[in-house]
Amino acid sequence: MTFYPPPEYIAGFFDANGTVYVADTARNAPRLRISITTSHKLVLVSFQAALHVGTITLHQRRAVYDDQWRLNVTSIPEVGRFLDEIGPHCIIKNTQMILAQKFIDHIKDYGIGRALDAGALAVRLELAYAMSEANGYGRKLVDLEVEGTPS
Amino acid sequence: MNDVDLDAVYFAGFFDGEGCIAVALVDGRYHKVRISIGQTNEQVILDFQRFCGGTGTVTLKFGPTGKELYYYQLGGSTQAANALRRLVPYMRVKREEAELAIVLAERIAGSGYPRQQLTDEEIAERRKLADAINSITRWKARGIG
Numbered sequence: 001m002t003f004y005p006p007p008e009y010i011a012g013f014f015d016a017n018g019t020v021y022v023a024d025t026a027r028n029a030p031r032l033r034i035s036i037t038t039s040h041k042l043v044l045v046s047f048q049a050a051l052h053v054g055t056i057t058l059h060q061r062r063a064v065y066d067d068q069w070r071l072n073v074t075s076i077p078e079v080g081r082f083l084d085e086i087g088p089h090c091i092i093k094n095t096q097m098i099l100a101q102k103f104i105d106h107i108k109d110y111g112i113g114r115a116l117d118a119g120a121l122a123v124r125l126e127l128a129y130a131m132s133e134a135n136g137y138g139r140k141l142v143d144l145e146v147e148g149t150p151s
Numbered sequence: 152m153n154d155v156d157l158d159a160v161y162f163a164g165f166f167d168g169e170g171c172i173a174v175a176l177v178d179g180r181y182h183k184v185r186i187s188i189g190q191t192n193e194q195v196i197l198d199f200q201r202f203c204g205g206t207g208t209v210t211l212k213f214g215p216t217g218k219e220l221y222y223y224q225l226g227g228s229t230q231a232a233n234a235l236r237r238l239v240p241y242m243r244v245k246r247e248e249a250e251l252a253i254v255l256a257e258r259i260a261g262s263g264y265p266r267q268q269l270t271d272e273e274i275a276e277r278r279k280l281a282d283a284i285n286s287i288t289r290w291k292a293r294g295i296g
Binding site for chain 2: 003005006008009010011012013014015016017038040042043046089091092136
């Protein structure tokens with residue numbers, strides 16, 4: 001039987017083990033990502049089933065401890081759904097969720113990808129930097145194609 | 152959902168993600184249940200302390216990168232069990248060890264203070280429970296005192 005966790009539970013787990021961030025790419029098109037990392041794959045499966053979002057990948061195989069699994073939410077509609085359903089219940093990552101919502105709203109207004117004009121790109125990069133600062137990394141972006149995803 | 156304790160649901164998820172249930176061994180003979188959780192956000196740790204009845208200690212530590220880490224520890228077996236009783240209905244990841252920890256805490260509370268003279272049988276029963284908890288968490292009972 002599949003267990004569908006309530007949004008408050010997912011928010012608590014996400015506040016503990018999740019991250020929302022903006023990844024940079026070599027194509028200068030910042031992308032919004034949400035991920036949750038844990039050694040308990042089944043709990044990620046239950047989140048996936050409850051919210052209909054993301055893909056689960058093996059993040060890190062470890063010799064002594066359990067392997068680490070990651071739920072990655074990358075498509076804009078799925079990120080939006082996660083923000084709608086889980087965002088209101090988050091406490092620790094409340095600021096990041098608000099910034100992520102602004103990022104989504106900006107995408108709705110200006111589109112995604114590389115066709116952004118300089119002004120729109122500057123706004124989006126500013127949101128990306130604000131997200132990085134909220135995550136405690138200062139004003140820097142993760143380079144998706146060099147560093148992978150932050151844990 | 153009217154009867155659902157929403158604080159408990161949130162903290163069950165939070166504790167499943169960051170929390171730890173451990174059994175300490177005092178003087179090589181007496182067991183003590185404790186729960187702990189660490190987070191960079193002080194307010195949530197203080198809220199969790201309130202959720203646990205306001206007892207336990209919050210200490211400030213520094214992570215490997217120098218980041219502030221607020222670490223909450225509740226060391227009294229009875230208080231730890233009371234907090235776990237509220238969380239258990241909603242826990243998924245740590246439910247099994249939480250239920251065992253409650254049983255162990257009830258044994259400890261039922262026989263008075265842990266340092267009183269205990270029979271070898273009682274100590275053996277507690278050790279069994281402690282081993283079961285620690286085998287799930289992969290911790291060895293940490294000796295203190």
